[in-house]
Amino acid sequence: MKATAKRALDAASGHGATYADARAVAMRNRSLTTKNGRLGHASESESLGIGVRVIADGAWGFAASADLSRASVEAAAARAVEIAKASARVKRENVRLAPEPAAVAEWTTPYKIDPFSTSVEENLDLLLKVDAEMRAVGGVTLSETGMNFQREESWFLSSEGADIHQTKYSTGAGYTAYAFAGAEIQKRSYPNSFGGQWQNRGYELIEEMKLLENARRVAEETVALHHAEQCPEGTATIILDGSQLGLQIHESIGHPIELDRVLGMEANFAGTSFLTLEKLGRLRYGSELVNVVADARQEHGPGLGTFAYDDEGVAAQSTPIITNGRFTGYLSSRETAHTIGATRSGGTLRAEGWNRLPMIRMTNVSILPGEKPLSLEQLIAATDDGIYMETNKSWSIDDKRYNFQFGCEIAWEIKHGKRVRMLKNPSYSGITTEFWNSMDAICSREEWTLWGTPNCGKGQPQQVVGTGHGASPARFRNVRVGSAYKGS
Amino acid sequence: MLTQEQAADIFDRIRRFSSADEVEAIFNGSRFALTRFANNAIHQNVEEENSVVSIRTNFGGRTARSTANQFDDESLRRAVAASESLARVQEPDPDLLPMPTASEADVCEPSEKAAGGGARSTRAFTARFFEETATITPSDRAEVVGHIVSVADRHHLTTAGIYSTSESREGIFNSGGLARWHQQTLAEISITMLAADSSGWQKLNSPDVRNLDARRLAETAAQKAVESAHPREIAPGKYTVILEPAAVLDIVGFMFWDYSGVAILDQRSFLNDRIGTQLFGKNINISDDVAHPLQAGSPFDGEGMRRQRVPLVENGIVRRVVYARATAKKMRNSEYANRVGPIEPTGHGFPLPNEVGEMPMNIVFASPEAVSEKPQTVEEMIASTERGVLVTRLWYIREVDPYEKIVTGMTRDGTFLVENGKVQCGLRNFRFNESLISMLSKVEAMSVPVRACGEESFDMVVPAMKVGEFNFTEATKF
Ligand SMILES: [Zn+2]
Numbered sequence A: 001m002k003a004t005a006k007r008a009l010d011a012a013s014g015h016g017a018t019y020a021d022a023r024a025v026a027m028r029n030r031s032l033t034t035k036n037g038r039l040g041h042a043s044e045s046e047s048l049g050i051g052v053r054v055i056a057d058g059a060w061g062f063a064a065s066a067d068l069s070r071a072s073v074e075a076a077a078a079r080a081v082e083i084a085k086a087s088a089r090v091k092r093e094n095v096r097l098a099p100e101p102a103a104v105a106e107w108t109t110p111y112k113i114d115p116f117s118t119s120v121e122e123n124l125d126l127l128l129k130v131d132a133e134m135r136a137v138g139g140v141t142l143s144e145t146g147m148n149f150q151r152e153e154s155w156f157l158s159s160e161g162a163d164i165h166q167t168k169y170s171t172g173a174g175y176t177a178y179a180f181a182g183a184e185i186q187k188r189s190y191p192n193s194f195g196g197q198w199q200n201r202g203y204e205l206i207e208e209m210k211l212l213e214n215a216r217r218v219a220e221e222t223v224a225l226h227h228a229e230q231c232p233e234g235t236a237t238i239i240l241d242g243s244q245l246g247l248q249i250h251e252s253i254g255h256p257i258e259l260d261r262v263l264g265m266e267a268n269f270a271g272t273s274f275l276t277l278e279k280l281g282r283l284r285y286g287s288e289l290v291n292v293v294a295d296a297r298q299e300h301g302p303g304l305g306t307f308a309y310d311d312e313g314v315a316a317q318s319t320p321i322i323t324n325g326r327f328t329g330y331l332s333s334r335e336t337a338h339t340i341g342a343t344r345s346g347g348t349l350r351a352e353g354w355n356r357l358p359m360i361r362m363t364n365v366s367i368l369p370g371e372k373p374l375s376l377e378q379l380i381a382a383t384d385d386g387i388y389m390e391t392n393k394s395w396s397i398d399d400k401r402y403n404f405q406f407g408c409e410i411a412w413e414i415k416h417g418k419r420v421r422m423l424k425n426p427s428y429s430g431i432t433t434e435f436w437n438s439m440d441a442i443c444s445r446e447e448w449t450l451w452g453t454p455n456c457g458k459g460q461p462q463q464v465v466g467t468g469h470g471a472s473p474a475r476f477r478n479v480r481v482g483s484a485y486k487g488s
Numbered sequence B: 001m002l003t004q005e006q007a008a009d010i011f012d013r014i015r016r017f018s019s020a021d022e023v024e025a026i027f028n029g030s031r032f033a034l035t036r037f038a039n040n041a042i043h044q045n046v047e048e049e050n051s052v053v054s055i056r057t058n059f060g061g062r063t064a065r066s067t068a069n070q071f072d073d074e075s076l077r078r079a080v081a082a083s084e085s086l087a088r089v090q091e092p093d094p095d096l097l098p099m100p101t102a103s104e105a106d107v108c109e110p111s112e113k114a115a116g117g118g119a120r121s122t123r124a125f126t127a128r129f130f131e132e133t134a135t136i137t138p139s140d141r142a143e144v145v146g147h148i149v150s151v152a153d154r155h156h157l158t159t160a161g162i163y164s165t166s167e168s169r170e171g172i173f174n175s176g177g178l179a180r181w182h183q184q185t186l187a188e189i190s191i192t193m194l195a196a197d198s199s200g201w202q203k204l205n206s207p208d209v210r211n212l213d214a215r216r217l218a219e220t221a222a223q224k225a226v227e228s229a230h231p232r233e234i235a236p237g238k239y240t241v242i243l244e245p246a247a248v249l250d251i252v253g254f255m256f257w258d259y260s261g262v263a264i265l266d267q268r269s270f271l272n273d274r275i276g277t278q279l280f281g282k283n284i285n286i287s288d289d290v291a292h293p294l295q296a297g298s299p300f301d302g303e304g305m306r307r308q309r310v311p312l313v314e315n316g317i318v319r320r321v322v323y324a325r326a327t328a329k330k331m332r333n334s335e336y337a338n339r340v341g342p343i344e345p346t347g348h349g350f351p352l353p354n355e356v357g358e359m360p361m362n363i364v365f366a367s368p369e370a371v372s373e374k375p376q377t378v379e380e381m382i383a384s385t386e387r388g389v390l391v392t393r394l395w396y397i398r399e400v401d402p403y404e405k406i407v408t409g410m411t412r413d414g415t416f417l418v419e420n421g422k423v424q425c426g427l428r429n430f431r432f433n434e435s436l437i438s439m440l441s442k443v444e445a446m447s448v449p450v451r452a453c454g455e456e457s458f459d460m461v462v463p464a465m466k467v468g469e470f471n472f473t474e475a476t477k478f
Helices: A001-013 A070-090 A122-133 A204-208 A211-227 A242-254 A376-381 A432-437 B006-019 B072-087 B109-113 B138-154 B214-227 B246-256 B261-265 B323-331 B378-383
Strands: A019-035 A038-057 A059-065 A102-110 A144-159 A162-181 A183-191 A198-199 A236-240 A292-295 A317-323 A365-367 A384-399 A404-417 A417-422 A427-431 A441-442 A451-457 A463-471 A474-483 B024-037 B041-061 B062-068 B156-174 B177-194 B198-205 B239-241 B286-288 B309-312 B364-366 B388-403 B406-419 B423-425 B430-435 B443-446 B450-452 B461-464 B466-477
Touching: A001 A019, A001 A038, A001 A070, A001 A144, A001 A211, A001 A451, A019 A070, A019 A122, A038 A122, A038 B041, A038 B072, A059 A070, A070 B024, A070 B041, A070 B138, A122 A144, A122 A162, A122 A211, A122 B024, A144 A417, A162 A211, A162 A451, A183 A211, A183 A384, A183 A404, A183 B072, A198 A451, A211 A404, A211 A417, A211 B109, A236 A376, A242 A292, A242 A365, A242 A404, A242 A432, A242 A463, A376 A417, A384 B388, A384 B406, A404 A432, A404 B406, A404 B430, A404 B466, A427 A432, A427 B214, A432 A441, A474 B450, B006 B041, B006 B072, B006 B156, B006 B177, B024 B138, B041 B072, B138 B156, B138 B177, B138 B214, B156 B214, B198 B214, B198 B388, B198 B406, B198 B450, B214 B406, B239 B246, B239 B378, B246 B364, B246 B388, B246 B406, B246 B443, B246 B450, B246 B461, B261 B323, B378 B423, B388 B430, B388 B466
Parallel strands: A038 B062, A059 B041, A102 A162, A236 A384, A365 A463, B239 B388, B364 B461
Antiparallel strands: A019 A038, A019 A144, A038 A059, A144 A162, A162 A183, A162 A198, A236 A474, A292 A317, A292 A365, A384 A404, A404 A417, A404 A427, A427 A474, A441 A474, A451 A463, B024 B041, B024 B156, B041 B062, B156 B177, B177 B198, B239 B466, B286 B309, B286 B364, B388 B406, B406 B423, B406 B430, B430 B466, B443 B466, B450 B461
16 A cells, blocks of 8 residues: 555656645445334445645645556546646645654554454344333334444555554444424433444443443433423523533534634635634633643544544644633644744644545544532532533534534523423523633533544535544533524 | 446446345446635645445345445455345344336336326436536636636635536446436536625536536625625514525425435424425425426436425425335335325435435425416515515524424525615624424515525525515624
8 A cells, every 4th residue: 555655656746746645545434223123224334545635836736546556546646736736827825834754653543342343243232222222211202323433544655755554443322212292302312412422442432331221211311301391591500511512612612723714715615713813822712711622642532533643644732722711722734834823733634535635623622621529410519500401402603603502402400509300402502702701610530521523524525524522511601591492 | 437337347246246135236436526715726626536336235134235446356245245244134124125126116207197107207307417517627627716716806805615526427236137327417616705894605506517607606706795894783583584595495405304204204204293284385385306407416216216206395285205115115004104195105215224214305496486476586575675684695504493393503605684675784694593384484475496505405496585584593793
């Protein structure tokens, strides 16, 4: 594979590229689902190919091919140069890359059990048991479970001498119970909605998730929601569980700190960002308790944004994003680093596969846990009047990432430090910086989980990649609640 | 690019490598190129070529799928073995049907049966492959982007967007002798024009690149950016809105997953207990029709069944939903059989095995002339509006409530205040929380439907709509 990538680099420079990199990627995936006690789908997939990225005449070109024959790889490299020269016809300034030492490295996601070594029988057996457990609860009208494994082996070579071989594993699983009755559909998911929990680990993640142990409770909550009161409309103190806070971070911190968005490079699709360059180091993003990092290193944990090198060969780093409430960092790349006066890329460039151009993506954008010991139960006990919300149901935010609205699957009203009654259809909304400035408590390390968001879409053509978000439950004051159902 | 002959050869090898009772192969191949620009320059410019075969094996009701993009014998053997070993470990599915034969897959449409049946449809399926699109070069795309940038420069605006061209092949073969092949091209242009505190947007695609006028799209987007400058903030609340076709498409798209037999059987559809009732206004008529001249896509579904024209909504009453073969059989034997309208395979199934069944994806809204209403242009809708909001596009739409079909989202890239029959000024963007059932009951006027595309839903043939009492719940800061 290295020889193939090398051939692409040689062909690119032969055609006039001043910089080139080649990424050969072999992807393998297993996906299993069940529905109502039967198989939903069972599939395996493999994809192999090479992408060649070049600079010629000061502009970018990229071409990718699944055909790894010598002729085809050389043709792809030549095509990338031709495309770069076309780009140069509508150019304002030459591409500048921040310097990066050319790494020569091998790296594999640490894992205990290779998920592909587990049998499909074993995988399906667990899912069908979970499925049966949910359907054992009267009133459940639909049960769905799913499990996914991915292995991505890549060879990255650059004209600067980088030679990096990485193998990343990711694993995910989860389930949802639905109940339709009267004129209402309710649902509950575990451990999270939209596919469950995902990390860059092996099958040991599945074994640790206690999937079966939670299935009955989750199904019972689904049915109970039909008898719960509607979440009120107004202003309230809210506590969010870690998984919902993870998505809140993703949407209202992770995306606006992407430097390509800030610079207008995503203006036509994903949008821009309210975090214009002059705000760096100045903006009070959140309260003193808000500390957020973008950390791709293994030390941070096995998140979907964990790796040794990004897809342009930059080593994994930890960047302080919000420090004691102050905005301190963006997600950057070799091309964009100079716009914030940085001499090095933050190492966040990633591609969905061999056939796509790498772009700035969240790594693991995580809020650090509180330093004072605080459990969720202690936080609830310390709250006089509020609403505790769990598990995302809907999410939406404007194209500069100011105004957001989230719905959750379930909530409980808190009175005098106790959960007093269940609330259905909870939602909350606000303006990003006002919201983060209203955070007045966050639980400590033992409540902190590195959640995975497997479905983050960005770019044209759109690329879907996984991102990590560490979070523990936190409390916010004076938040608008219930607006999702306002006026309907 | 993969040809039909090469695909047939690959399928022959797959059959030889498999010991399953039945084998099916779905092919998808494409050459896709996209030139992306921002800050009045090309900043990303890509091309990819890939072909994928997806193999399904069946052993007595046990079925699974495996996908590969390398076609040497060893790779194909491995893919066949992966599919077979996934299939073998399952319990047999009593609802799984044998793969369709060529004659079963070529079912007639309901309208043909009504006309006496027998003869196969000769309804024209217009060509969707255009050499003019397939042969566009990186240099051609750069030239067009240059024109768009010059429009931006002339208006002192910043532009960002894409110009993409592609050719794609889609085929399905099964061991029962079915063989289907479709090829198509697509060209797409999307343009955002940005000013200091406002923006405008236009997007269009077509199989035939000659239908795209980049300069005109750029001028319209620029005009929206200029006219919405210095936006005013007005209080959220219920307003008459005029939704341009892209805004209509992106919001209504959220309901079509529910027009599916499986969604009814699973009780996850908002149409549960509602088929046959007056759900929307009497002026709403919607069908699914892949052969419509403004539609694109292949004429067969994930099992190779011919996609039929299906009238979904007639005069505001949901009459029926779409069915894959197995779903139709299951529905006939279900408790819902006599309250869901006609039940028959319609050619809308996804590749098997899957959990969602089927979905209509070639939506066509009828012209208001179908109910003897005169179509109105957006300008006429504005002229007849005392106070309202003109919306270019909607963004980040998500479902809030699955049964009342409440969806939330934002306005974006050109939101205007209309007063006394005229566009007065730009507005800060709103968040809405609106029930689609309610929205489609309050449509006061419609334009002639056009082919439209957005970012939240699939392409459709939809009109612009004037809607009363649209529910804006919050405003944002720009
Ligand atoms: Zn995202």
